[in-house]
Amino acid sequence: MTREEMDAAIQKYLDDGGEIITLREATAKDQAKAHRRVYHQDKAMSGSERSKDALAQADAKEKTMIFSRTERWKA
Numbered sequence: 001m002t003r004e005e006m007d008a009a010i011q012k013y014l015d016d017g018g019e020i021i022t023l024r025e026a027t028a029k030d031q032a033k034a035h036r037r038v039y040h041q042d043k044a045m046s047g048s049e050r051s052k053d054a055l056a057q058a059d060a061k062e063k064t065m066i067f068s069r070t071e072r073w074k075a
Contacts, residue, residue, distance in 0.1 A: 021070070021074050022074070023073050023074070024073055024074075036054075037055070037058065039051075040055050041055065
């Protein structure tokens with residue numbers, strides 16, 4: 001992808017209502033959370049009810065948050 005193509009793609013994204021943001025660096029706690037989620041996703045696919053419950057609880061908690069995950073990660 002050339003620089004001109006990249007600039008055009010970015011401009012199209014912005015014109016379509018996109019927003020360019022700066023994300024903060026993930027802490028050790030953030031990385032551990034992500035690791036646990038992937039672990040439970042893998043286990044849930046193989047039928048683990050406990051992992052399915054853990055994922056459901058995490059999704060329910062995310063829905064109660066005032067700001068989305070992206071908004072919370074903005075710098």
